[in-house]
Amino acid sequence: MSGRAVVLLSGGLDSATVLALARREGLECHALSLDYGQRHHAELDAARAVAGSLGAVEHRIMRLDMGGFAGSALTDASVAVPETPSQGIPVTYVPARNTIMLSLALGWAEVLDADSIHIGVNALDYSGYPDCRPAFVQAFQSLADVATKRAVDGHPIRIAAPLIDLTKAQIVRLGMDLGVDYGLTVSCYQASVSGLACGRCDSCRLRRQGFEQAGLADPTRYSP
């Protein structure tokens, strides 16, 4: 398989694995990150490093002024990042984030004449966000099937979510096989400016468990 792909790259563990998978399929990968005013800018630095190390042909950071989108611990400094697992949808949920990111990717994919969009959503070891479920991915595919000029021309853009039913341990093992340097990635919801992880938030907890359950050394750089 070959072709052109847009890969959503957050700088975290999952999306790095997705990029490595797409590269193994021989795809020409155009990486896209969104700067939506996230508190942890280290994420975008990590995305840049990951794109370079895995051979994306380009990496674009799109800036979106979401000043009005308060209400998430990931964008609003007045909301604390929780350090214990929560019930239901947690305060780190950014409203419609994956919908917005896939929409921007859809526009870019159409301009690039790309065949597919790759996203690292995962329905097992995740934080309970509504836009990480298979039903969400399927609904976005149905939307892409009617929303674009390519779709009207009979070539809809495929939404690929290759990690959707993998555990974090399976993702880590897969990525290690593909040569992903997870030391470059940042998953922490409150990473330091230089990308050191807190080791306590929900995202750190899931990531740490992944390495433990995979029986692999955790290359994450934690705050002392």
Added chain:
Amino acid sequence: MSGRAVVLLSGGLDSATVLALARREGLECHALSLDYGQRHHAELDAARAVAGSLGAVEHRIMRLDMGGFAGSALTDASVAVPETPSQGIPVTYVPARNTIMLSLALGWAEVLDADSIHIGVNALDYSGYPDCRPAFVQAFQSLADVATKRAVDGHPIRIAAPLIDLTKAQIVRLGMDLGVDYGLTVSCYQASVSGLACGRCDSCRLRRQGFEQAGLADPTRYSP
């Protein structure tokens, strides 16, 4: 009916009519415009004037750096706006524009705890864009039904497209009945800085026909 709504406001004739309709329904309207680097900034000035005149409780302009999204005559100064009707999807199509705008509206609606999003797409007298068709609106509704925290909680956000099957003449008549001042709106794809319309592009042509067929005076300010 009452409640809270996000209304997508482009500054053109259709979205102004949609805002007036939502206001007549007694909705508390939060108007949203997107500054995606469109050539005709007069559109955003018009949106501001329309939001004020029709009683939106607020008007927000979200800035999105779509530098990579070249390829449309509406964002790329090197592509000429055509002045004769085209076959198929015209060069004024902005890739995935309505998908992106509805996604941003969805995020904001969730933050506001709004019940509905209102968009002025219209499948009859339109320019042939894929994201102005009923199938597109239905697909976005299906996405909204799974994508958000509100949906998970059993209160999905409704996508309202009240103009979808109206002719331009019907839209104009409806808006006049509702007291819309169409002199404030700008539809032209290549309006001047002060909002004067060219009178020749596809959008001007459809708009002019609308007033003619409605038998109403056209308040559009055309370039001399």
